[in-house]
Amino acid sequence: MINWLKKVLPISLKRAIATPLRKMLCPPLTVHHSHNSDTTTLQVAGKPGGPNPWWQELEKSANHNIFQPLDQSAKQACAEIREAYRPILLKYNIDFEEFFWGSIKDEEAEALYQLVRHRRPRVAYQIGTFVGYSALVIAHALRANGMGRLIAIDPEIPHRTFINPVDVAKQAAKEQGLEDYIRFIHGWHSLTLGDYIGRGLKRTIPIMGLEALKQADTEIDFAFIDGDHSTSSTIADFLLLKDYLPVGGVTVFHDVYSWPTVAQAIYLMLNDIYYFVRGTPAYFAIDTRRGMDGLVALERIAHEEFPTLRINVVASDNNRPLSGATVHLPAVNLNTVTGKEGAVYALAEVPSEALLEVSHANYQPYQCKLDKGTAGDFAEITIRLDIN
Numbered sequence: 001m002i003n004w005l006k007k008v009l010p011i012s013l014k015r016a017i018a019t020p021l022r023k024m025l026c027p028p029l030t031v032h033h034s035h036n037s038d039t040t041t042l043q044v045a046g047k048p049g050g051p052n053p054w055w056q057e058l059e060k061s062a063n064h065n066i067f068q069p070l071d072q073s074a075k076q077a078c079a080e081i082r083e084a085y086r087p088i089l090l091k092y093n094i095d096f097e098e099f100f101w102g103s104i105k106d107e108e109a110e111a112l113y114q115l116v117r118h119r120r121p122r123v124a125y126q127i128g129t130f131v132g133y134s135a136l137v138i139a140h141a142l143r144a145n146g147m148g149r150l151i152a153i154d155p156e157i158p159h160r161t162f163i164n165p166v167d168v169a170k171q172a173a174k175e176q177g178l179e180d181y182i183r184f185i186h187g188w189h190s191l192t193l194g195d196y197i198g199r200g201l202k203r204t205i206p207i208m209g210l211e212a213l214k215q216a217d218t219e220i221d222f223a224f225i226d227g228d229h230s231t232s233s234t235i236a237d238f239l240l241l242k243d244y245l246p247v248g249g250v251t252v253f254h255d256v257y258s259w260p261t262v263a264q265a266i267y268l269m270l271n272d273i274y275y276f277v278r279g280t281p282a283y284f285a286i287d288t289r290r291g292m293d294g295l296v297a298l299e300r301i302a303h304e305e306f307p308t309l310r311i312n313v314v315a316s317d318n319n320r321p322l323s324g325a326t327v328h329l330p331a332v333n334l335n336t337v338t339g340k341e342g343a344v345y346a347l348a349e350v351p352s353e354a355l356l357e358v359s360h361a362n363y364q365p366y367q368c369k370l371d372k373g374t375a376g377d378f379a380e381i382t383i384r385l386d387i388n
Contacts, residue, residue, distance in 0.1 A: 048229075048255070048258050048259045048260075049258060050260050051260065052257060052260040052263055054260060054263035054264045054266070054267040055256060055257050055260075055263045055288075055294060057267055058256065058263060058266060058267060058270075058286065058288055058296055059288050059290070061270060061281075061286050062286050062287050062288045063285055063286060063287075064285030064286060064287050064299060064301075065287060066115070066250060066285070066286075066287035066297040066299050067111055067114075067115060067287050067289045067295070067297060068111075068114045068115055068117075068118045069114075070107065070110050070111065070114055071114065073117070073144075074110040074111075074113045074114045074117070075110055077110075077113055077137070077140050077141070077144070078106075078109045078110050078113055078137060080140075081133065081136050081137060081140060081176070082100065082133075084172065084175065084176050085099070085133065085172060088168060088171055088172050088175065089168075092163060092168060094131075094168070099131065099133075100133070102130075103130070103131070103133040103134065104133060104134045104137070104226070104254055104293070105291060105292045105293060106291075106292075107291055108254070108289070108291040108292070108293060108294075108295055109133070109134065109137050111289055111291075111295060112134060112137050112138065112141075112224065112252065112295070113137050113138075113140065113141045114141075115222075115250070115252065115297070116137075116138050116141035116142065116145070116148075116222060117141045117144060117145060119221065119222055119250060120145050120147065120148070121142070121148050121220075121221030121222035122147065122148055122149075122218070122221055123148065123149060123151070123216055123218055123219070123220055123221055123222075124138055124142065124148060124149070124150045124151070124220070124221065124222040124223065124224070125150070125151045125152075125153075125212075125213070125216070125220045125222070125223045125224070125241065125244075126138065126150060126151070126152040126153065126223070126224045126225075126226070127153055127189040127209075127223070127224070127225045127226065127227040127237050127241070128153075128154060128189075128225070128226035128227035128228075128254075129152045129153070129154035129165070129166055129169050129184065130154065130165045130166075130169070130226075131165045131166075131168040131169050131172070132152075132165075132166070132168060132169025132170075132172050132173065133172075134224060134226060134254070135150060135152045135169055135173070135182060136169070136172055136173060136176060136178060136182075138150050138222075138224060139173065139178040139181040139182050140176070140178065142181050143177075143178065143181055148181070149181055149182070149183065150181055150182045150183070151183050151185060151212060151216060152169075152182055152183070152184050152185065153184075153185040153186075153187060153188075153189050153208060153209065153212055154166050154184070154185075154186070154187075154227075155186070155187060155188050155192070155205045156186050156205075157197055157201070157205075166184055166186075169184070170184060185208055185212050186205075186206075186208070187205060187206040187207060187208030187209075187212075188205055188206070188207045188208065188209070188227075188228075189207075189208070189209035189212075189227055189237050189240065189241075190207065190209050190233065190236035190237045190239075190240045191207065191228075191232070191233055191236045192227075192228040192230075192233050209237070209240050209241070210240060213240070213241070213244050216244070219244055219245065219246040219249065220241065220244045220245055220249060221245075221246065221248075221249050221250075222249065222250050222251075222252075223241055223245070223249075223250070223251040223252070224251075224252050224254065225237050225238060225241075225251060225252070225253045225254065226253075226254040226255065229255060229259045229261055229262050230261055231261045231262075231264050231265045231268070232265075234253070234261065234262050234265035234266070235265045235268065235269060238251065238253075238265075238269060238298075239269075242284075242300070245300045246300065247300050247301065247302065247303060248299065248300065249299070249300045250297055250298070250299045250300075251297065251298045251299075252295055252296070252297045253266060253295065253296045253297075253298075254293060254294075254295060255293045255294065256288070256293070256294040256295060256296045257290060257291070257292075257293055257294020258292065258293040258294060259293075263294075263296075266286075266296055266298075270284075270286065282302065283300060283301065283302050283303070283304055284298040284299060284300055284301060285298070285299045285301050286298055286299075287299075303376065305349075305376035305377070306347075307347075307348060307349045307350065307374035307375070307376050307377060307378075307379075308345060308346070308347055308374065308377075308378045308379070309329075309345065309346040309348075309350045309373075309374050309378075309379050309380070309381070310343055310344075310345055310378070310379070310380040310381075311327055311329075311343060311344050311345075311346070311356070311358075311380075311381055311383065312342055312343045312380065312381070312382040312383065313325040313327065313338050313342045313343070313344075313358055313360070313382075313383050313385060314342055314382060314383070314384055314385070315363070315384070315385060315387065316384035316385060316386050316387075317386075317387065319384075320342075321338075321340070321341055321342025321343070322338060322342045322360055322363070322385060323337075323338050323339055323340050323341075323342060324337060324338065324360060324361070325337065325338045325342070325358055325359065325360040325363075325385070326358065326359045326360070327344045327356070327357075327358050328356070328357040328358070328359075329346055329350065329354060329355070329356055329357075330354075330355055331350060331351060331354035331355065332346050332348040332349075332350055332354075334346050334348075346374075348374075349373070349374055349376065350370065350373045350374045350379070351370075351373045352370055352371065352372050352373040353369045353370060353371075353373075354369065354370045354373065355367070355368075355369055356368055356369070356370055356383070358383050358385065360385055362387060362388055363385035363386060363387055363388060364385060364386045364387070364388060366383055366385055368383075
């Protein structure tokens with residue numbers, strides 16, 4: 001009955017019914033405390049269209065103009081892409097209006113296109129491809145820029161299309177001459193709750209995000225996250241990606257207004273802290289764009305600096321790691337002994353030309369000034385000791 005209604009009802013009526021129905025099905029959760037008469041109301045994040053207090057908090061946090069004013073070229077490009085999909089969707093028996101109701105909408109697609117045109121990324125990265133409309137919007141903008149490539153990762157789950165949805169995306173890219181601008185990768189980016197697919201299918205899908213980012217062999221200038229919309233997966237997707245974003249790199253999240261879980265994920269990240277020192281706002285600026293589904297953009301404004309120096313101590317004749325070597329680095333008050341792997345770590349900013357002293361009962365003492373420091377990042381040196 002429900003499937004029949006979905007087919008016969010016009011899209012406008014579906015939308016009119018969906019929002020109040022979701023609010024009715026997802027009311028606030030009321031928790032009563034046994035110690036007193038106070039009542040705390042907790043908002044349940046999970047169902048699209050439900051209460052979304054996190055969106056309001058994100059709007060309050062917006063502190064940077066990232067999204068650009070729309071111009072006619074964005075509207076025209078997105079209209080061309082939508083129309084190019086008609087014969088492809090017809091071939092796969094996918095309803096045109098149903099398809100675009102479940103994809104990035106109208107001005108939000110245009111805002112995505114406009115932002116890619118403005119930022120001119122060399123490498124763009126997308127989490128969640130589905131049938132590829134947003135991927136083609138990004139690729140179309142890259143082609144208009146005359147530069148750039150898109151890496152699009154998706155688990156390729158038969159969802160609403162009853163076929164591999166990325167097959168539709170690949171055909172659309174081919175017919176629109178965008179094949180050279182998109183590389184499709186099969187797999188999860190970071191993790192998934194996977195409650196909507198069987199365990200057997202879920203276990204066949206690899207987690208590919210880290211490998212894909214490494215294979216890019218460069219920083220990611222622009223990213224679009226539209227994957228598993230759970231709070232946990234949205235957080236995991238961004239935290240894996242963020243270390244590949246340069247200063248000025250932008251990540252756009254889709255469905256932030258329509259999916260409370262996505263808004264909750266961003267809110268948690270913005271209010272989290274790293275080792276009780278600095279939070280995400282120290283490294284990322286935020287902008288919001290309210291539409292039917294809602295977009296949020298985070299731009300990296302600074303790098304996290306967690307300097308670390310690894311000092312390896314090995315035998316000079318065979319490069320065997322030496323345990324029991326005393327390592328003294330006065331500049332950071334380091335005075336410790338190597339373990340089985342023959343290494344120690346200085347978890348501090350180490351200046352170049354810092355004095356380093358290494359001694360071992362069976363080897364000649366070693367002293368030098370470092371030719372490089374940590375410079376806010378990870379550095380590694382190897383000290384070779386000669387036997388007595």
